[in-house]
Amino acid sequence: MTTTAYQALGRNAEDAVLVPFTREHLEGALKLSQEMSWPYRLEDWDVALQLGKGFVLERAGTVIGTAAWWPYGETHASAGMIIVAKAAQGRGYGAWLMDALLTSAHPRTIALNSTAEGMTLYRRRGFVPIGIIHQHHGIPRQSHGTPRSDLRPMAASEFEAIARLDRAATGLERRQMLNRLFDSGDGYVLLRDGLPCGYAISRLFGRGHVIGPVVAESPSDARALIDFAIARLGPVFVRIDVPASSQLGEWLESIGLQRVSDATTMVLGAPAPWTGPARIFGLANQSFG
Known part of the structure; x- marks a missing residue:
């Protein structure tokens, strides 16, 4: 699906837009992870984007959400870097990003590592726990x-x-x-x-x-x-x-x-x-x- 098509499908009352993740979004993604105190560098975001693909939510030109996935062959993938700005949480943006990711990665099996806050979002989409990471x-x-x-x-x-x-x-x-x-x-x-x-x-x-x-x-x-x-x-x-x-x-x-x-x-x-x-x-x- 093209960027234009995502924009057509991805508008709500607050004019948030869902678009494919590109290099022009790296600085905004870095600021978003810094807000969450996630210790990513710009280089870490860049490597992730080189290896995978994903989506961002923009509002008034500002990145307010990210989600990425990485294909491992045609049957499996991992997902991560799923972030929504603190001020934008509780409005369904995480679900919007996740549904776009799942559609893009289909029909692969997808694995991810969830924080406690993300568990409900993933369970509602059929994810089941299989282990713990320390x-x-x-x-x-x-x-x-x-x-x-x-x-x-x-x-x-x-x-x-x-x-x-x-x-x-x-x-x-x-x-x-x-x-x-x-x-x-x-x-x-x-x-x-x-x-x-x-x-x-x-x-x-x-x-x-x-x-x-x-x-x-x-x-x-x-x-x-x-x-x-x-x-x-x-x-x-x-x-x-x-x-x-x-x-x-x-x-x-x-x-x-x-x-x-x-x-x-x-x-x-x-x-x-x-x-x-x-x-x-x-x-x-x-x-x-």
Whole structure:
């Protein structure tokens, strides 16, 4: 549907207009996330838009709402960055944005991570909870453990192996996202019998660095990857979002990454099947999954 068509369909009594999300909206989206105290940088919004698509609500030339989604193949997607300005809340704008997003992404299964405030909106559209995400952040204490010979920076030639490992761990085709994240960050691999059996990415995001995705076969392997990434960052602010089932929470707190908030993972449709043995221990972020 064209921008003109969205404008024709998307007017209400207050002259709010629903239009596709484009680069001209990035500054307005950044101001909106700052109002919510969400720690996105302009660069984070830009990367999200490069990898996905979405909608904004404008009123008198000001961005008052955003919603974005990211396709993973033809069958699945993630959704996020769903924000409505505080002064515009309670008027159905969130529902308007979400319905446009669902129409655009149809017929894919869609996963998202919801705040407590968003749960009702998503439940009414058929989303069901399937898990909990814990956000940890802080300046981590440096490890003094023995260096491991099975951990090292990722080589460019290993990208295909990592993409296959990620698909087995998530059930999702995330090649485009991974390629973009590796380009902008540092990748690390855990080897078994000379082949990658786990990986982690560290990159600039928000208030500092985010470590994620983290894919591994066990909590001990995930800890080793995270520790390896932290050792190369030095004393900087680090964020990591982990599933509640990851068994990493106590360890993360012990190294100075305190649990600061939770989100509920919800899905509309059949969750992506993962074949393992590796699985997700850390998210790219709560929007990308």
